Amino acid sequence: MQTISQKQKSIHIVTPNSFLAWIGKFLLILIALFALFVLAKNLIAKPTLFAQNVLDGLKLGFVYALIALGYTMVYGIVKLINFAHGDVFMVGAFVSFFAVEFLGLHVWPIAVFPDINPLLANVLGTITIILLSMVICVLLAITIERVAYKPLRDAPRIAALITAIGVSFFLEYFGLLEFVFSARFIPYKRPFEEMTWYIKDGIHQVEAGVTTPPGSITFSNIFVVIVIATVLAQLFLQYLVRRTKIGIAMRATSFDKPTARLMGINVDQVISFTFGIGAAFAALGGVLFAIAYPSIKTLMGVYPGLKAFVAAVLGGIGSIPGAFVGALIMGQAEILTSAYVSTPMRDAIAFSILIIVLLIRPTGIFGEPEKEKA
Amino acid sequence: MDITTLLISFVKIVAVVAYFYGLFWVMGIKGKKIQLGKKEFDISILVNIFGVFIGFLLIQLALTPFGSFSILTNFDRGLLFQACSMVMVALGLNLIYGFNGQFSLGQYGFYGIGAYTAADITYRWVNGDSRGLIVVGIGTILGAVVIMLIRKFLTNLRRMPVLSSFTLYLIGSVLAGVVAVFAGKLIAPAINPFLGSALQPGLLNQQVPMYFVFFLAVIFAGIFAAEVSFLFGLPVLSLGSDYFGIATLGFTIVVYTLMVNSDTILPFPEMKGGRGMIGIPKLTTWFWAFLFMMLVIITMRNIIRSSTGRSIMSVREDEIAARSMGIDVAETKLMSFVIGSLFAGIGGGVYAHYIGFLSPGAFDFLVGFNPLIIIVFGGLGSMTGTITASFGWIFFLEGTLREILGKISTEAPSWRYVLYPLTLLLLMLVRPQGLLGSVEWGYLKSKVIPLRKSKNTDEVKSA
Numbered sequence A: 001m002q003t004i005s006q007k008q009k010s011i012h013i014v015t016p017n018s019f020l021a022w023i024g025k026f027l028l029i030l031i032a033l034f035a036l037f038v039l040a041k042n043l044i045a046k047p048t049l050f051a052q053n054v055l056d057g058l059k060l061g062f063v064y065a066l067i068a069l070g071y072t073m074v075y076g077i078v079k080l081i082n083f084a085h086g087d088v089f090m091v092g093a094f095v096s097f098f099a100v101e102f103l104g105l106h107v108w109p110i111a112v113f114p115d116i117n118p119l120l121a122n123v124l125g126t127i128t129i130i131l132l133s134m135v136i137c138v139l140l141a142i143t144i145e146r147v148a149y150k151p152l153r154d155a156p157r158i159a160a161l162i163t164a165i166g167v168s169f170f171l172e173y174f175g176l177l178e179f180v181f182s183a184r185f186i187p188y189k190r191p192f193e194e195m196t197w198y199i200k201d202g203i204h205q206v207e208a209g210v211t212t213p214p215g216s217i218t219f220s221n222i223f224v225v226i227v228i229a230t231v232l233a234q235l236f237l238q239y240l241v242r243r244t245k246i247g248i249a250m251r252a253t254s255f256d257k258p259t260a261r262l263m264g265i266n267v268d269q270v271i272s273f274t275f276g277i278g279a280a281f282a283a284l285g286g287v288l289f290a291i292a293y294p295s296i297k298t299l300m301g302v303y304p305g306l307k308a309f310v311a312a313v314l315g316g317i318g319s320i321p322g323a324f325v326g327a328l329i330m331g332q333a334e335i336l337t338s339a340y341v342s343t344p345m346r347d348a349i350a351f352s353i354l355i356i357v358l359l360i361r362p363t364g365i366f367g368e369p370e371k372e373k374a
Numbered sequence B: 001m002d003i004t005t006l007l008i009s010f011v012k013i014v015a016v017v018a019y020f021y022g023l024f025w026v027m028g029i030k031g032k033k034i035q036l037g038k039k040e041f042d043i044s045i046l047v048n049i050f051g052v053f054i055g056f057l058l059i060q061l062a063l064t065p066f067g068s069f070s071i072l073t074n075f076d077r078g079l080l081f082q083a084c085s086m087v088m089v090a091l092g093l094n095l096i097y098g099f100n101g102q103f104s105l106g107q108y109g110f111y112g113i114g115a116y117t118a119a120d121i122t123y124r125w126v127n128g129d130s131r132g133l134i135v136v137g138i139g140t141i142l143g144a145v146v147i148m149l150i151r152k153f154l155t156n157l158r159r160m161p162v163l164s165s166f167t168l169y170l171i172g173s174v175l176a177g178v179v180a181v182f183a184g185k186l187i188a189p190a191i192n193p194f195l196g197s198a199l200q201p202g203l204l205n206q207q208v209p210m211y212f213v214f215f216l217a218v219i220f221a222g223i224f225a226a227e228v229s230f231l232f233g234l235p236v237l238s239l240g241s242d243y244f245g246i247a248t249l250g251f252t253i254v255v256y257t258l259m260v261n262s263d264t265i266l267p268f269p270e271m272k273g274g275r276g277m278i279g280i281p282k283l284t285t286w287f288w289a290f291l292f293m294m295l296v297i298i299t300m301r302n303i304i305r306s307s308t309g310r311s312i313m314s315v316r317e318d319e320i321a322a323r324s325m326g327i328d329v330a331e332t333k334l335m336s337f338v339i340g341s342l343f344a345g346i347g348g349g350v351y352a353h354y355i356g357f358l359s360p361g362a363f364d365f366l367v368g369f370n371p372l373i374i375i376v377f378g379g380l381g382s383m384t385g386t387i388t389a390s391f392g393w394i395f396f397l398e399g400t401l402r403e404i405l406g407k408i409s410t411e412a413p414s415w416r417y418v419l420y421p422l423t424l425l426l427l428m429l430v431r432p433q434g435l436l437g438s439v440e441w442g443y444l445k446s447k448v449i450p451l452r453k454s455k456n457t458d459e460v461k462s463a
Helices: A017-045 A047-078 A085-103 A105-112 A118-152 A157-176 A221-243 A245-255 A257-262 A267-292 A298-315 A320-340 A346-360 B003-027 B045-065 B073-100 B109-125 B129-154 B162-196 B209-236 B239-262 B286-305 B307-317 B319-324 B329-355 B367-378 B383-408 B412-431 B457-462
Strands: A198-201 A201-205 A217-220 B033-036 B039-042
Touching: A017 A047, A017 A320, A017 A346, A017 B073, A017 B162, A017 B367, A047 A085, A047 A221, A047 A267, A047 A298, A047 A320, A085 A118, A085 A267, A085 A298, A105 A118, A118 A157, A118 A267, A157 A267, A157 A298, A157 B209, A157 B367, A201 A245, A201 B045, A217 A221, A221 A245, A221 A267, A221 A320, A245 A257, A245 A267, A257 B033, A257 B367, A267 A298, A267 B073, A298 A320, A298 A346, A298 B239, A320 A346, A346 B209, B003 B045, B003 B073, B003 B383, B033 B383, B045 B073, B045 B162, B045 B286, B045 B383, B073 B307, B073 B367, B073 B383, B109 B129, B109 B209, B109 B239, B109 B329, B109 B367, B129 B162, B129 B209, B162 B209, B209 B239, B209 B329, B209 B383, B286 B307, B286 B329, B307 B319, B307 B329, B319 B329, B367 B383, B367 B412, B383 B412
Parallel strands: none
Antiparallel strands: A198 A201, A198 A217, B033 B039
């Protein structure tokens, strides 16, 4: 966090009285005003549709938030863009797919306790699936860290980055092999049934085969699950980082590695732990993503991973609330862009937002300004 | 497994690499003197030129079929041209990252811009529309003029904020583009009878000028990519190393998205968006690939050996020290970024005309890591390493591994992308500084030995 842009401050000097200095700002303000105008126009014209889009954007943003946590923590500690993180996310989704499709693990509560409450059975089953994905992804991530990244801790940073790209390519192309995951889209079987409600004069459940009345906002239990899981994950992580011993060790390692080592912190263990936590959240994100958009494939992790990374950068990389806020912005940007501007250009616009935000605040929204270190 | 296939493909890789080492050795010969009467003449320059000519002829002979046999097959010819364009792209990136220390992931974006620009010009030309060449030519030249003129004006106004100067350049370039389109529409009917097109040859247009059009198209494509990189790099280069990398990654994705939507969002129906552009004339021969590659290599080597090159390298080593020595750091960064993109654009032009087909998938950000991997493989800050790694990488991955795995079963060639990251991991574990480190050979050897710290400067600071 501290090292990124200590350089090149001299060309950021702004002379406020210069007329030309206003031209650049004027252009940016114009773009922002135009975007606001488009949004406001649509909000006034069809408020419920707008609210529906915002809700969809939240759903996507919450999943991005789960992936972004792993990026932001790993970058905060080892200054490594962990390109393999998006593929860990993919592995999480596939583990849950195998657990549901072939092992049928999500029905164990009914099999063991036949007269259990169906809601409780669903919750227990889903949690089992998620836990299984998490365990496998954590093992995978720690293996990757131990095998690929740890030997390079003292090498130039580019070597670690190339290794990360290599690990990512390995997971992708190994998964693309016919007998592993193959290159096809695979329909995903959810561990619980989808239930949708609509809001119009109170909350009603949507019956099968009945169309919802116009001007209503629909949401499903999947949305509720995603929101609850993400908020719990955020709170847990805040607690972990702020209150526990390992959290203090993580922050110390992130701040100054050699000193942390002198203080008796096992830096290698802390780094492995960070990779593990990140992978656990990525697995959770992968399962939820697959449940929300039930069609999975081997390269599904590439673009969500990249966007989650962008979200982490937007929020200020290294900052946990920043990753959350950045992910919400990315989700909204993607859905609102495809709804109101242009569907095929949504990636381009998301990344243009990234570039513009970086130009205005080079360390992201929540990122601390650079401090000079002796 | 067939042992002869293995042997032949191994010999091919060694031969290609040895060829370049020989070429650079001949080009680097100095102090050859000849006694004529009483005077001594320095003929080393003649030896060098002769060496390049022989180097060209060697591959040309190997490519020429004798009856049904040729040393380099049609398949190898494809690999050769691919490797030539990869050399240009990777050398450009090496100038940006290896020599100047700016971590860029946007090289494939500029590569794609160059490829599509050059392809569009020649495609329009063979379909009887010479306006593509005229408009792009006027546009790039006007853009360059605008940049030069405003630059002089802006350097007088010191302390100009980056975003404002960016806006000025942007407005200037857009105006240049508009002027170019109008001028092209005006001029085209007047000069079309002279230029003609491939369908209706004009006065100036006989068999040879098609290659002239190709040459111009590639050069204009390079300049266009360089101008785009100037506009993009001006504000973005002020970000620090990692954030600059992320922003350039964003640029690659923006360019990719624009390519996918080139027929709907951009007004270029002939590019056919995500389906890929077909019908590009296949004009790349060994002569052109060799010519452009040699141009890029010689230009880059001369830049590196000049005082400009030393200031570029000094920015990599320590920006603060460089600034205190009177080097304009921002200017130097921008210059290396623009020149690197120029090389990428030229490489794109050569690539586009060898296969006759362009699809946006070839410029996705996942393949965009390739030049980065190549320069790290060969050694950051080593031109010899980059050239060796480009040829070795293409011939090994696309040639040898595919052939060997193809012998095992039809399924097996997809395994090569599983083996390749494993090789990458192994190399990084064994030799993190790349195959050659910063060693140079023959002609590419610099008078001043470039020093490079064993560790990344960022790492040292944070430790």
